[in-house]
Amino acid sequence: MDSIKVFAPATVANVVCGYDILGFAIDEPGDEIILTKNDFNKITITKIEGDGGKLPKNPEKNVVSHVIRLFLEKVNSTQGIDIELYKKMPLNSGMGSSAASSVAALVAINELMGKPFSRQELLPLAMEGERIACGNAHADNVAPALLGGMVLVRSYEPLDAFKLPYPKGLSVVSVHPHVDVPTGEARKIIKERISLKSAVQQWGNIAGLVAGFCTNDLGLVSRSLEDVIIEPVRAMLIPYFYEMKQLALDNGAIGFGISGSGPSVFALCEKKDIAEVISYKIKELLNQKNIESESFVTKINDEGARVIN
Numbered sequence: 001m002d003s004i005k006v007f008a009p010a011t012v013a014n015v016v017c018g019y020d021i022l023g024f025a026i027d028e029p030g031d032e033i034i035l036t037k038n039d040f041n042k043i044t045i046t047k048i049e050g051d052g053g054k055l056p057k058n059p060e061k062n063v064v065s066h067v068i069r070l071f072l073e074k075v076n077s078t079q080g081i082d083i084e085l086y087k088k089m090p091l092n093s094g095m096g097s098s099a100a101s102s103v104a105a106l107v108a109i110n111e112l113m114g115k116p117f118s119r120q121e122l123l124p125l126a127m128e129g130e131r132i133a134c135g136n137a138h139a140d141n142v143a144p145a146l147l148g149g150m151v152l153v154r155s156y157e158p159l160d161a162f163k164l165p166y167p168k169g170l171s172v173v174s175v176h177p178h179v180d181v182p183t184g185e186a187r188k189i190i191k192e193r194i195s196l197k198s199a200v201q202q203w204g205n206i207a208g209l210v211a212g213f214c215t216n217d218l219g220l221v222s223r224s225l226e227d228v229i230i231e232p233v234r235a236m237l238i239p240y241f242y243e244m245k246q247l248a249l250d251n252g253a254i255g256f257g258i259s260g261s262g263p264s265v266f267a268l269c270e271k272k273d274i275a276e277v278i279s280y281k282i283k284e285l286l287n288q289k290n291i292e293s294e295s296f297v298t299k300i301n302d303e304g305a306r307v308i309n
């Protein structure tokens, strides 16, 4: 095989209360990548589409070439690779844009080189893509993009990340308001220290959320989708966050929160028609405030990245 095309999905990291430890993949949007072997022992980005000219073509700076280089070093290969990247999702959005690119690149190179690694084994390499994107190698976007479904990162040292059961058939609304919130900046404003009272509340919510997912108890999921630590600090970066949240909850969302580090927000809904109404109403609110946005109504993606030809 000399060439391969792979899709990797957008993701919702944190899932409200699980900062850096919970994330799920969604069906759309996502990135596509085509890798082709070349005879020049060089990794070259030959094309990037859909980024408005914003992404670096320098192979040291783009996550796709960075993770491919790390992969080839790991297998002691000098294989040359041409990379075509089709960005089909917004940059700096909180929808796991850099993660989708890293994961698409790794799944593609792994296939092209005869599949020496499992998806689980690709995870540490994908996390290195996040390190160059935002300065921190968090796994809650790359792990669900790789493995699909709902993923819990129980520990970083040693790394222990795995898929959780979750209620099937839920709909997800993701809305991306067109304001810039780079992940690195959104991480810097988080407080280093928290009170024991907040910690108790937060770990109660995380345990409740995981229990609710495992037992299909949507009432418990809904009560647990509460963040007393990160959301109160980051909400100020997202215009009309609390108005959007109220709209979503008033219109039947199970829960609502910041998607990853924002500015995107998401609502978890029991049914697609509820999700469609929430999507429409949030977009309408932002429109009235002269903020452009795009929204996606989709399902949780259980498969993760996939080869498309």
Ligand SMILES: Nc1ncnc2c1ncn2[C@@H]1O[C@H](COP(=O)(O)OP(=O)(O)OP(=O)(O)O)[C@@H](O)[C@H]1O
Binding pocket: 013, 054, 055, 056, 061, 062, 063, 064, 085, 090, 091, 092, 093, 094, 095, 096, 097, 098, 099, 101, 102, 132, 133, 134, 141, 181, 182, 183, 184, 259, 260, 261, 262
């Ligand atoms: N292939 C790539 N795709 C996306 N971003 C990339 C890529 N290569 C390098 N980057 C850089 O990574 C940064 C984007 O990362 P950031 O983590 O802020 O956005 P995101 O991935 O959309 O959001 P989040 O991780 O909060 O979901 C930008 O500075 C961008 O230039």
Ligand SMILES: N[C@@H](CCO)C(=O)O
Binding pocket: 013, 014, 019, 020, 021, 094, 095, 096, 138, 140, 141, 183, 186, 187, 259, 260, 261, 262
């Ligand atoms: N857990 C990361 C996700 C970034 O999308 C953060 O909240 O900074």
